[in-house]
Amino acid sequence: MERVHEALAGILPEIIAMSEDIYQHPELGFKEFETRKKVIAHLDANGIPHRDVAYTGIVASIDSGKPGPNIGLIAEFDAVPTLGHPCANPVDNAAHTCGHYAQIGVMLSLFLAIKRLDMMKDLCGKVTLLVTPGEEFCDMDYRKQLIAEGKLHHPSGKQEMIATGVFDDIDIMLSCHAMGLDMDRYHAEIGASLNGFIQKRAIFYGKATHAGANPEGGINALNAANLAMTGINFLRETFRAEDAIRVHFVMQEGGQTVNTIPARTQLEMYVRAKTVDAILETNAKVNRALRAGALAINCDLEIQDTPGYFPLHQDENLTEFVKTHILDYMEADKVAQGTHGFASGDMGDISMMWPTVEIGVAGFSGTLHGKDFKTADEEQAYRVPAYYFADTIEGLLADNGAAAWKIKQAFRPVMTKENYLHTLENLNKSTTYKKEN
Numbered sequence: 001m002e003r004v005h006e007a008l009a010g011i012l013p014e015i016i017a018m019s020e021d022i023y024q025h026p027e028l029g030f031k032e033f034e035t036r037k038k039v040i041a042h043l044d045a046n047g048i049p050h051r052d053v054a055y056t057g058i059v060a061s062i063d064s065g066k067p068g069p070n071i072g073l074i075a076e077f078d079a080v081p082t083l084g085h086p087c088a089n090p091v092d093n094a095a096h097t098c099g100h101y102a103q104i105g106v107m108l109s110l111f112l113a114i115k116r117l118d119m120m121k122d123l124c125g126k127v128t129l130l131v132t133p134g135e136e137f138c139d140m141d142y143r144k145q146l147i148a149e150g151k152l153h154h155p156s157g158k159q160e161m162i163a164t165g166v167f168d169d170i171d172i173m174l175s176c177h178a179m180g181l182d183m184d185r186y187h188a189e190i191g192a193s194l195n196g197f198i199q200k201r202a203i204f205y206g207k208a209t210h211a212g213a214n215p216e217g218g219i220n221a222l223n224a225a226n227l228a229m230t231g232i233n234f235l236r237e238t239f240r241a242e243d244a245i246r247v248h249f250v251m252q253e254g255g256q257t258v259n260t261i262p263a264r265t266q267l268e269m270y271v272r273a274k275t276v277d278a279i280l281e282t283n284a285k286v287n288r289a290l291r292a293g294a295l296a297i298n299c300d301l302e303i304q305d306t307p308g309y310f311p312l313h314q315d316e317n318l319t320e321f322v323k324t325h326i327l328d329y330m331e332a333d334k335v336a337q338g339t340h341g342f343a344s345g346d347m348g349d350i351s352m353m354w355p356t357v358e359i360g361v362a363g364f365s366g367t368l369h370g371k372d373f374k375t376a377d378e379e380q381a382y383r384v385p386a387y388y389f390a391d392t393i394e395g396l397l398a399d400n401g402a403a404a405w406k407i408k409q410a411f412r413p414v415m416t417k418e419n420y421l422h423t424l425e426n427l428n429k430s431t432t433y434k435k436e437n
Contacts, residue, residue: 004390007113012105016382017110020044024087026079026094026101029134030146032056035077039108039131046115052199055151056133061126062115064397068125069404071393072354074347075103075129076157080136084371092106099178099364099381104131106176106361106385113390123397125404128170129230130428132157135346137199146256154424155306157344162353163421171408172318172355172396176385177348177359179336180368187334187380189324189360191319193342194312195244196281196348197272197428198305201252202228202290205300208256208263216356218261219435221299222254225265228293235285236381243278245270246342247286257391272344274311285436291433298435307427312348313414315355318406322357325391329384338358343368352420355411361385368424 022035034057045058050060055091056077061070078100081148082088084094111129114120120127134143134157143155161167179189180205206221232247239245249269255262271286273279287303294301326335347358363381366372375381397406415423 003117004113004119004394005387006133006174007117007259008109008386008390010063011109011112011116012383012386015042015105015109017380019101019211019382022101023375026087026089027077027097028092028094028139029078029136030143030152032077032133039104042112044405046112048115048403053166054133054157055146057157057161058131059128059133059166059227060111061119062127063110063126064120064124066124068123068397069171069408070128070169070399071396071404072167072173073107073127073129073389074173074175074350075107075131076100076135076403077104077131077133077138079170080369081138082369082371085373087362089375095371097371098136099361099373100135102178102206102221102361102363102375102381103176105382106389110386110393111390114393119394122214123394124401125397127393128164132161140199140306153191154296156309156346156349159424161185161348162417166328167350167354170354171352172404173357174322174356174389174392175356176361177345177358177391178342178364178368180341181336181339181360183364183380187338187384188325188331189336189339189364190326191314191316191337191359192312192339192341192360193274193314194348195246195272195274195344196279196311197270197280197308197344198320199287199308200269200271200283200306200385201304201305202267202269203302204265205302206261206263206297209261211259211261215261219298220261220296221265222262224293224297224299225267226293227252227296228290231289231292232286237290238285239282241277242274244274245272245278245282247282254312265294270308272342274340275425276310294433294435296416300435301433302430304430305425305427309346310352311350312345315351315411317357317408318357321395321403321407322359322392323386325358325388325437328391329388352414353417354413355407359385359416391404
């Protein structure tokens with residue numbers, strides 16, 4: 001382990017510098033063209049072959065040449081729109097306020113250390129770096145255009161990589177992410193679960209007339225949207241606390257001009273919950289509220305559903321294995337375990353089919369998705385997770401991969417890949433309800 005740590009100590013400064021440069025030059029999902037060039041430059045400099053996946057993603061492997069498990073190191077490329085962030089992209093407000101730039105730093109530095117040390121000669125199997133695009137579920141019109149052009153099949157990087165078989169030969173998934181807990185109190189979060197969600201767009205179609213001269217001759221699509229939002233808000237008392245439900249929306253279009261009765265309005269929303277059943281139940285309630293608003297005003301209504309992410313359920317055995325290595329770098333009271341987050345991520349989709357951990361990492365200040373988010377402590381944000389993941393890989397791939405195989409054999413997937421893709425297809429739909437004649 002000492003040799004790995006020495007190699008990491010030599011590599012981390014240049015990779016941290018690269019990661020902080022990515023922070024200063026953010027790009028939204030499936031637009032990470034400059035970001036990927038920076039990662040590829042380091043892979044090329046170290047003689048590591050790589051291939052393109054999921055439009056802007058990258059996959060590279062280091063093979064021991066001996067049979068054994070394949071350990072996936074997952075990092076994410078993309079930023080998220082954040083108004084007012086000092087490094088926000090002026091074109092689309094992209095900013096790295098979710099910490100993905102640091103994930104790249106942790107996993108790439110670890111991957112390069114394995115290569116430079118020729119660490120795999122003493123181990124078995126493979127280690128695969130998977131840099132995934134488009135984790136933040138945003139900028140959807142652009143993503144739908146890529147799908148229409150045949151450049152993608154799914155709006156999430158990991159969904160696309162699952163569908164195209166990128167993960168098929170991976171046995172265990174390791175990832176990390178900036179955590180949403182008090183980072184002074186905790187330095188790591190393990191075994192956390194996350195909500196899943198469905199994304200919805202509701203389009204109300206009314207009839208335009210002059211708002212001053214002839215309002216009675218129109219059909220006010222804004223009124224229909226307002227009634228629908230009120231209906232959703234009145235439903236909140238029916239949401240069970242244990243289901244961790246969140247329904248939140250923005251009005252993308254409130255009308256065309258103040259002098260005209262709105263002929264079209266659009267709501268975009270997420271329906272989130274802790275379980276798939278709770279997501280589907282709540283989605284049905286929301287659909288009723290949307291239809292009620294349209295029916296009351298006599299609007300046409302189009303409901304577009306796009307499958308978001310599945311709830312994250314981390315593998316208990318893999319979590320405990322990683323925890324033993326985390327505790328070499330911090331006291332037990334600095335590790336939060338078994339928390340639940342109301343946010344969502346496409347690691348949830350991965351966790352349905354593969355033994356998965358996503359360790360919450362400290363070392364940041366400000367608010368996730370807020371204009372003040374930044375690195376505050378490079379030791380916690382980069383070095384500590386790189387060290388304990390290095391120890392984890394060594395433990396998983398030693399002794400012919402005994403520890404990794406034991407974890408994989410005990411794992412019980414929630415669904416098969418075929419069932420997963422079928423579920424995505426069924427959730428992706430558009431339904432129209434016509435007004436009364």
